Amino acid sequence: MRILVIAETDGVGLRQGSRSAVQFAREVAAKNGAELQLLVIGYDQRAVAEQVAAYGPVLLADAPTLEHPIAERYATVIAQAANNTHASLICAAATTYAKDVLVRAAGLLGGTMATEVVGHEWSGDKLLLRRPMYAGAVTATVTLSGPFPTVTVRSSAYPAAEPLPAPEPVTAIDVDANLIPVTTQYGGLASKANTRPDVTEARIVVSGGRAFKTTEEFEQYVGALADRLHGAAGTSRVLVDAGIVPNELQVGQTGKIVAPELYIALGISGAVQHLAGMKNSKVIVAINNDPDAPIFEVADYGLVADVREAVPELLDKLA
Amino acid sequence: MKILVPIKRVPDTDQRVRVADDMLHVETADMPFVVNPFDAIALEEAIRIREARSGDAEVVVIGVGGEEYEQELRTGLAMGADRACVVRCDTELDPWNVACILQQMVGRESPALVLMGKQAVDDDLGQTGPFLASLLQWPQATFASRIELQGEMLTVGRETDRGIETLTLPLPAVVTVDLRLNEPRYASLPSILKARQKQIEHVDVRELGVEIQPRLQVLKMESVFSQRRCQRVSNVDELLERLKAETKIL
Ligand SMILES: Cc1cc2nc3c(=O)[nH]c(=O)nc-3n(C[C@H](O)[C@H](O)[C@H](O)COP(=O)(O)OP(=O)(O)OC[C@H]3O[C@@H](n4cnc5c(N)ncnc54)[C@H](O)[C@@H]3O)c2cc1C
Ligand SMILES: Nc1ncnc2c1ncn2[C@@H]1O[C@H](COP(=O)(O)O)[C@@H](O)[C@H]1O
Numbered sequence: 001m002r003i004l005v006i007a008e009t010d011g012v013g014l015r016q017g018s019r020s021a022v023q024f025a026r027e028v029a030a031k032n033g034a035e036l037q038l039l040v041i042g043y044d045q046r047a048v049a050e051q052v053a054a055y056g057p058v059l060l061a062d063a064p065t066l067e068h069p070i071a072e073r074y075a076t077v078i079a080q081a082a083n084n085t086h087a088s089l090i091c092a093a094a095t096t097y098a099k100d101v102l103v104r105a106a107g108l109l110g111g112t113m114a115t116e117v118v119g120h121e122w123s124g125d126k127l128l129l130r131r132p133m134y135a136g137a138v139t140a141t142v143t144l145s146g147p148f149p150t151v152t153v154r155s156s157a158y159p160a161a162e163p164l165p166a167p168e169p170v171t172a173i174d175v176d177a178n179l180i181p182v183t184t185q186y187g188g189l190a191s192k193a194n195t196r197p198d199v200t201e202a203r204i205v206v207s208g209g210r211a212f213k214t215t216e217e218f219e220q221y222v223g224a225l226a227d228r229l230h231g232a233a234g235t236s237r238v239l240v241d242a243g244i245v246p247n248e249l250q251v252g253q254t255g256k257i258v259a260p261e262l263y264i265a266l267g268i269s270g271a272v273q274h275l276a277g278m279k280n281s282k283v284i285v286a287i288n289n290d291p292d293a294p295i296f297e298v299a300d301y302g303l304v305a306d307v308r309e310a311v312p313e314l315l316d317k318l319a
Numbered sequence: 320m321k322i323l324v325p326i327k328r329v330p331d332t333d334q335r336v337r338v339a340d341d342m343l344h345v346e347t348a349d350m351p352f353v354v355n356p357f358d359a360i361a362l363e364e365a366i367r368i369r370e371a372r373s374g375d376a377e378v379v380v381i382g383v384g385g386e387e388y389e390q391e392l393r394t395g396l397a398m399g400a401d402r403a404c405v406v407r408c409d410t411e412l413d414p415w416n417v418a419c420i421l422q423q424m425v426g427r428e429s430p431a432l433v434l435m436g437k438q439a440v441d442d443d444l445g446q447t448g449p450f451l452a453s454l455l456q457w458p459q460a461t462f463a464s465r466i467e468l469q470g471e472m473l474t475v476g477r478e479t480d481r482g483i484e485t486l487t488l489p490l491p492a493v494v495t496v497d498l499r500l501n502e503p504r505y506a507s508l509p510s511i512l513k514a515r516q517k518q519i520e521h522v523d524v525r526e527l528g529v530e531i532q533p534r535l536q537v538l539k540m541e542s543v544f545s546q547r548r549c550q551r552v553s554n555v556d557e558l559l560e561r562l563k564a565e566t567k568i569l
Binding site: 070071072075095096097099100103104105106107108110111112113114115116128131132133134135136137138139140141142143144145146181183184185186187188189190191192198200203204229237240241246247248253254256261262272273279282283284285286296297298299300301302303304305310313314317318 | 330332335336338345414415418419437438440441442443444445446448449450451452453454456458459460461462464474477478479480481482483484485486487488489497498499532533534535536537538539540541542543545547548549550551552553554555556558559561562566568569
């Protein structure tokens with residue numbers, strides 16, 4: 001039995017989310033004795049693959065045609081690797097990368113897939129998976145039957161795996177350029193320079209909602225408090241829709257799923273779609289001027305106040 | 320050009336869902352249903368593409384499921400779809416099954432573009448689009464927040480975890496849409512009335528020769544309730560004190 005972990009890298013090494021996928025794979029392997037392998041895909045990625053090898057043996061698919069993560073190309077490589085290694089399970093972190101690339105690969109392999117897994121258990125030899133539905137109002141226990149079971153796991157649900165005592169080998173695999181579809185062209189990635197950590201990777205996340213009317217105001221309150229706490233800044237959908245905050249910061253059902261040690265919600269009402277992204281945070285603080293805001297139902301500490309007064313006071317007292 | 324828009328019928332997102340006694344479904348009695356919000360956005364985009372081509376496009380909405388799908392398909396017609404088709408199927412379907420059925424419908428309809436939701440807000444799976452693209456061996460662009468059509472080429476802005484990515488892909492293609500692509504229109508009363516008169520085509524799933532093999536099976540559903548007891552604090556000082564005393568974060 002082989003578990004293939006699709007590694008998402010950041011140009012240096014393994015992304016934090018992928019380390020959670022490794023953790024999931026290790027837990028499954030500990031039970032069924034499977035061998036774990038990581039697949040690194042890209043161009044000129046040898047050095048990165050050497051870093052990834054700290055977490056397990058690496059298969060490296062390295063070719064100019066794989067410079068950018070285009071779904072048709074990467075999915076073909078993943079499906080080939082799964083076939084060649086007779087993978088009994090394929091997994092990755094539930095990021096937009098896997099939701100694009102890995103789902104297509106699972107389609108090529110016969111469509112046996114569950115996304116956004118937050119837990120697992122065993123029924124004899126059978127792997128049962130837990131995943132949220134209906135924006136997290138329901139947890140379903142599901143099972144997969146079919147060829148090449150494929151799973152994405154939420155990094156909020158599994159701790160980041162620790163590196164091994166010594167790195168494992170990196171093995172290059174052949175990429176047959178003739179088999180890679182090349183019709184889609186990559187036109188670049190536009191991301192606003194963000195000096196803060198990603199919301200999915202920070203210990204503390206400070207999020208601001210509709211209470212903030214402009215980008216400057218968001219920075220003045222939400223950004224400043226995030227910086228003071230060395231945390232990440234997040235937001236609700238309305239500010240992204242309004243173009244006030246870039247979409248990489250959106251927390252929720254259709255944004256990012258976070259579970260930091262501390263989540264501070266500033267002027268956020270607590271719609272189920274937002275709660276879906278943050279309700280598993282360890283400690284939740286809500287500041288809202290409406291005492292009946294539903295965010296208080298999921299908070300540990302609630303302060304009814306105007307954020308324009310409470311945040312400057314917090315900044316002052318945390319100095 | 321023809322654009323296919325698969326739409327799913329889902330519980331209204333403003334409603335609180337509850338697990339039924341069988342622990343395998345959610346309670347549907349009295350539950351209002353809507354077109355999956357992402358699919359409404361896909362349909363809006365399809366209509367806008369037709370409008371930009373001075374009507375030179377046909378927009379077809381497809382639902383796969385029971386008789387009750389007629390209601391959401393009529394909503395689609397009222398918004399401006401040209402035709403509506405329900406693929407009748409009474410067994411439970413997972414995204415693989417739906418994708419296999421849609422593959423057959425693409426074979427029948429030969430659209431240049433399939434525009435669909437990035438995820439259904441009931442199962443939150445997000446699998447059907449890329450599955451369909453892989454079955455058709457068509458290029459795909461997921462999470463579109465901008466779509467430009469020039470001749471036979473699409474330029475798509477995609478919302479990723481790291482920013483907006485741009486792809487250029489040739490038709491035919493599968494595109495899944497994200498929330499910020501557009502704001503779906505409300506159907507006007509006259510168009511709602513007109514949609515009532517329109518014929519909805521029916522296809523029996525057995526005609527399509529698709530074998531329904533479940534890949535993803537739900538064994539159990541449980542409602543999730545918040546376990547937290549909110550402690551109200553009266554001012555910033557108290558908040559900081561409590562956070563410092565009761566957690567080790569600050
Ligand atoms: C399919 C779908 C998917 C969605 N996905 C997401 C998602 O991923 N993430 C997400 O966040 N949303 C999502 N939404 C939107 C969601 O339903 C809500 O509309 C959104 O979360 C509301 O954002 P908000 O809390 O910032 O704004 P509002 O609901 O308007 O709340 C603003 C809050 O700020 C308080 N306030 C105002 N001024 C002040 C002040 N000066 N001081 C203190 N408090 C103040 C108000 O009392 C209010 O409670 C989705 C919706 C749909 C239909
Ligand atoms: N039963 C269905 N009928 C029509 N379209 C569907 C159906 N199920 C899923 N879809 C389409 O597939 C998308 C993604 O669904 P899912 O993979 O379930 O998250 C939806 O937004 C719809 O466009």
